[in-house]
Amino acid sequence: MLGIDKQCDTFLYRQVIDLITENITAGTLLPGDRLPSLRKMSKTAGVSIPTVRQAYIELERQRRVESRPQSGFYVRHRAANDIVLPTRTATAAPAPLRCRPLMERVYDGVNRPDLVPLGIANPCMARPAAKTLHRTMKRIMARAEERSLGYASTLGEPSLRRQIAYHYLDTVGAPVEPGQICITNGGQEALLLATMAVASPGDVIAVETPTYHGMLELIDSLGMLAVEVETCPEEGVTLSELQRTLEDHPVKACMFSTTLGNPLGVTMPDEHRRELVELLQKHDVALIEDDVYGDLRFDAIRPVPAQFLGSKARVLTCGSFSKTAAPGYRIGWVVSDHHIDDIARLKRAISCSSGFLQQLTLADFLASGDYSRHLKSLRPVLRRNAERMSALVAEHFPAETRTSRPVGGSVLWLELPRQLDAERLFDDAIAAGISIAPGHIFSPCACYTNFIRLSFGHPWQASTENAIQWLGERVSQLAAGTNQDREH
Ligand SMILES: Cc1ncc(COP(=O)(O)O)c(C=O)c1O
Known part of the structure; x- marks a missing residue:
């Protein structure tokens, strides 16, 4: 029927x-x-x-x-500026990475201090905790002296692992044993270790589309293939599409940011995350859960990582302090029930352990309550920046531009007029002293050619506003040019 x-x-x-x-x-x-x-x-x-x-x-x-x-x-009548969910008739095919050279050029721009930094997702820089962290590190060095310069253990400093476990208990009521946590060099190494623990070269890894470019580069570098799964700007991964993908392709693992995604800034509802775990369990597919933005919803409601919503067996949760506290510390973690021994072996082989002084500092930062206080003051700044950026985009970009409505994090995802080439805009913007992230790098097949990601994770300044205005005007010029070309 x-x-x-x-x-x-x-x-x-x-x-x-x-x-x-x-x-x-x-x-x-x-x-x-x-x-x-x-x-x-x-x-x-x-x-x-x-x-x-x-x-x-x-x-x-x-x-x-x-x-x-x-x-x-x-x-519903669609509002002019909602990002539209693309409709596909067939699931995407697993694909190698096509946009590595452009990705490298984007990374080149990220560390240039002379550029207005709209290209890098760096939420904590909107309100840096520099003074508190500096004070804490000085105190640790005075207290721990030579010990703080030594090696940490492979799984990481126990006091930090206990604080991370306590943070999950405190924010989502989930019990985690510190012994199930491995401290890593940032979220990127967490994703690497988790992927290597559950998949091998040649395997297919499902990703959201659009997705964080670091995942695509990682999957490609490990000799694996990424397959994109339709992702709704309001709800995250579309589970019916995921089911089709699992039926059509030999997916070994999914690498999803369901608590708060990059670049869409979307949270999958908890009940869908529960269904996701059930679906993957049925297909015996691992979930590598990227939770690095989970603490950064504007409304401070902490989404529950999938690890705590069903069978833990095949879920590996990756976290990091890069987005919330200090990217330069390079401290992240993996939580895994079943794979922790493999992760410890891989961690030993790849980087031995992570920076001890940073771990001691962060353990103290969490234990003192400074981390929670810092998040409390960071989130409203990010929300305000998001609102300002959306308003400026509405004012200066062509009317047909569509924007995401992030519920947290530090980025806006923009769909520009159809014919516009975001790579051209990226080149022009760099020449004008502005870094942006062109949409191509958020998909293995470089399909978001008329999209860009803009970051609002920095202190709001006149240069930010000028840069958005410049971009809007340039987009209008480029769009007018492509329209004229088509008319001739
Ligand atoms: C979604 C996502 N996952 C992981 C990472 C990597 O985090 P880290 O800087 O801690 O390695 C990033 C950084 O941009 C990210 O946006």
Whole structure:
């Protein structure tokens, strides 16, 4: 009945979502049309009313429909500046990385102090904890003297591991044993160790699309292939698409940032994260969970890492202090129940251990409550910067520009007029003293050619505003140029 298949493994409410979405895409349901009532849909689709309600609520969260009190659910008229979920008819194929040279050029710009830094995601720099960390490190050096210059153990300083475990308990109520935590050189090494623990060269790793370019470079460098899974700007990875991908390709692991993603700034709802764990368990696929932004939601509501929402066995959670406290310390971690021995072996082989002085400093920073206080003051600054940047984009960029609505973190994702080449804009911006991240580098096949990511993770200054205005004007000029070219 109506395309609902009760024998199929896909959750029934997901099938209802797919059904409505297909009808919207096909133009059968137009903006302003009323969806069938819960009762009617339940009857015709042969599913319960709560199932239909769940589907409609999900569609509302995806901003495809809106509920009107006492009236029902209606297909939504899209606001001009919402990022649109791309619709695909087939799942993407696993792909090698095509944009490495451009990625390298983006990294070249990241460390240039003469550029306005809109290209690097560096949230804690919006309100650096420099003074407190400096004071703490001085105190540690005075107290620990030579010991603080020595090697830390492979899994890391026990006091820091205990503080990280306590932080999970405190923020999401999840019990973690310090023995399940390995301290790493930043989140990047955490992702590396986790990937090497569960996958081998030639394997396929599923990623969100768009996704953090560091993941793509890592997967490629390990001789693995990335396969992109449709990711909704409001809800994160689309689980029905993930299911199709798992059926179509031999996926070994997923590398997702479901608590707070980069570049979309989206949080997957906890109940979807729970479903995600179930789905991956059913397919015996590991989840490498990138949780480096989890503490940075503007509303301070800490999403629960997938590790704590179902069977832990195949979930490896990667965290870092780079986004929240000090990227230069290069301190991150992996939490893993089943793979911790493999991770310790790989850590020993790759980097032996991580900086001891930084670990002692961060342990103290957390234990004193300074870390929580710092987050409390950082989040409102990030929210304010996000609002200012969105407002300036609306003012200076062409009207058809669409922007993400991040719920945290430090980046905005922009869709520019269709014909615009973000690589050209990147080159022009560098020449004008501004770094940006072109959309190409957020997909293995470099498909986001008319997208850019802008960072608001820095103290807001007149130069930030001037840079956004310059970019908006340049985008308008380039868009006008491509329109003229097409007319000739
Ligand atoms: C989503 C995501 N994961 C991991 C990392 C790497 O973090 P780290 O700097 O701690 O290595 C980054 C850094 O940009 C990131 O954005």
